Amino acid sequence: MSPLAELAQASGTKFILALFVDLNGKPCAKLVPVEAVEQLASEGVGFAGYAVGAMGQQPKDPDIMAMPDVASFTPIPFVKEGLALVHCDPHVEGKPWPFAPRVILKAALERAAEHGFDTWVGAEVEYFLLRRDAEGRLVTADPHDTAAQPCYDARGVFRMYDHLTSISTAMNSLGWGNYANDHEDGNGQFEQNFEYADALTTADRVITLRYLLSVMAAERDMVATFMPKPFTDRTGSGLHLHMSLTQGEDKVFVGEDGDVSPLAKSFVAGILDHACALQSVIAPTVNSYKRTGVTASSASGATWAPRTPTYGGNDRTHYIRIPDSTRIEVRGGDGSANPYLAIAGLLAAGLDGVERGADPGPLGSGPAGALPLTLLHAVEALEEDKVLIGALDAAGSGVAEYFAGLKRQEFFDWHSSVSPWETERYLTAF
Structure with missing residues (x-):
């Protein structure tokens, strides 16, 4: 079991918001059921980067894959019972995407x-x-x-x-x-x-x-x-x-x-x-x-x-x-x-x-x-x-x-x- 899955299980999480922001600060997320937590942990979750907004992509570009940072896992049951949030580092073709604000701060x-x-x-x-x-x-x-x-x-x-x-x-x-x-x-x-x-x-x-x-x-x-x-x-x-x-x-x-x-x-x-x-x-x-x-x-x-x-x-x-x-x-x-x-x-x-x-x-x-x-x-x-x-x-x-x-x-x-x-x-x- 991955560390993300362990955290989800321990907190009674049923759904995870896999979240990142674009350069303008717009919060973008996909709602991932806990049944797919291992896939989220290993592969991330995909986004069409141009549709996201200010992420340096065109419609022809490969998917942005939001890779979760386990350390940021945050249960938020006071919003919805069983809901959690995890901040993600966007990747493209296996590498951190340089237009992602969180990637920029980490650098x-x-x-x-x-x-x-x-x-x-x-x-x-x-x-x-x-x-x-x-x-x-x-x-x-x-x-x-x-x-x-x-x-x-x-x-x-x-x-x-x-x-x-x-x-x-x-x-x-x-x-x-x-x-x-x-x-x-x-x-x-x-x-x-x-x-x-x-x-x-x-x-x-x-x-x-x-x-x-x-x-x-x-x-x-x-x-x-x-x-x-x-x-x-x-x-x-x-x-x-x-x-x-x-x-x-x-x-x-x-x-x-x-x-x-x-x-x-x-x-x-x-x-x-x-x-x-x-x-x-x-x-x-x-x-x-x-x-x-x-x-x-x-x-x-x-x-x-x-x-x-x-x-x-x-x-x-x-x-x-x-x-x-x-x-x-x-x-x-x-x-x-x-x-x-x-x-x-x-x-x-x-x-x-x-x-x-x-x-x-x-x-x-x-x-x-x-x-x-x-x-x-x-x-x-x-x-x-x-x-x-x-x-x-x-x-x-x-x-x-x-x-x-x-x-x-x-x-x-x-x-x-x-x-x-x-x-x-x-x-x-x-």
């Missing part, structure tokens, strides 16, 4: 390991809970969530008690260590935190949590959205990533006298130096730049989104916050980020800074200029950034060019669409 982690580093990541997943009204418009799921400053409001948390506690219970049953659940800064916005882990595990958990939030909210007739900026006048949703490195038992970000180490500062400098290109992978949608490019405060009085690539101490106005001597927090990413690509890109940028012995300057400083104003600007920065190109191409060449092309087309698809703003502004203006 980045191997490079870090060659430098002697283990990579640890914590993630803050922010999201909105919405409903559709009688006219089909998206509105806040909680009709009483109308306060001018709703962040941390105990009453807002109580009104969503059933949803929040069901997700918390699910996370803790999986051993994730959920330690806080709160109302965030926007009406209808929430965050549910879990303990940090190795980088691959955390990326898998972000994908799993998004899936759980989506399906469990839908059971209560709600829409859980990770869209960066669903409302003009509300705070956007971030995916803040806390990163640290270790060498064996040594926490190499920890310096003397409570400060971070010179290595950690070089890691920070590397991220700041590549911040404009990084935005293409940690803020990868047109809508992302309605969050980081906003010039007016939200209804609550702050946007909480960085506009320039700077770093500071325990200060949430910067692109990188250093809350203590063990870790850094990158605040430029948003809810649309593919966690595998985001971590791979940040790790490559940080290691480039370490290799160069880069200096970020004094607290509050960073490279001159602002972050990209649009997705197109971010793509153009990516195309000029050899380090980020190398991160995306780490498992095989051509991925960065393909990804940049996808995102450029996404920008022009939006640009060619006529919006209500244009109609209101121009219809009778001349």
Whole structure:
């Protein structure tokens, strides 16, 4: 009996979602009955790659075979009795597929390991809970969530008690260590935190949590959205990533006298130096730049989104916050980020800074200029950034060019669409 079959049997699993994501972060899966678990374990399960979406394939190409990573096996009976999920590494003709985000992250982690580093990541997943009204418009799921400053409001948390506690219970049953659940800064916005882990595990958990939030909210007739900026006048949703490195038992970000180490500062400098290109992978949608490019405060009085690539101490106005001597927090990413690509890109940028012995300057400083104003600007920065190109191409060449092309087309698809703003502004203006 294979290890996957043993886990399925021990957990009473009847069906397994064999899951992976495309470059845009779309979760793709096949539902495999436990009777076929040995076939799944040995051969994987096949997908027509072009039909999946952004996976670097054409209709003529061979099947993508999703090979399960047994270590990621996750029973989710709170969704459906007897259901489990396993994250997969897509392969084509027996080899890891270089356009698969999980494969890209694994290549980045191997490079870090060659430098002697283990990579640890914590993630803050922010999201909105919405409903559709009688006219089909998206509105806040909680009709009483109308306060001018709703962040941390105990009453807002109580009104969503059933949803929040069901997700918390699910996370803790999986051993994730959920330690806080709160109302965030926007009406209808929430965050549910879990303990940090190795980088691959955390990326898998972000994908799993998004899936759980989506399906469990839908059971209560709600829409859980990770869209960066669903409302003009509300705070956007971030995916803040806390990163640290270790060498064996040594926490190499920890310096003397409570400060971070010179290595950690070089890691920070590397991220700041590549911040404009990084935005293409940690803020990868047109809508992302309605969050980081906003010039007016939200209804609550702050946007909480960085506009320039700077770093500071325990200060949430910067692109990188250093809350203590063990870790850094990158605040430029948003809810649309593919966690595998985001971590791979940040790790490559940080290691480039370490290799160069880069200096970020004094607290509050960073490279001159602002972050990209649009997705197109971010793509153009990516195309000029050899380090980020190398991160995306780490498992095989051509991925960065393909990804940049996808995102450029996404920008022009939006640009060619006529919006209500244009109609209101121009219809009778001349």
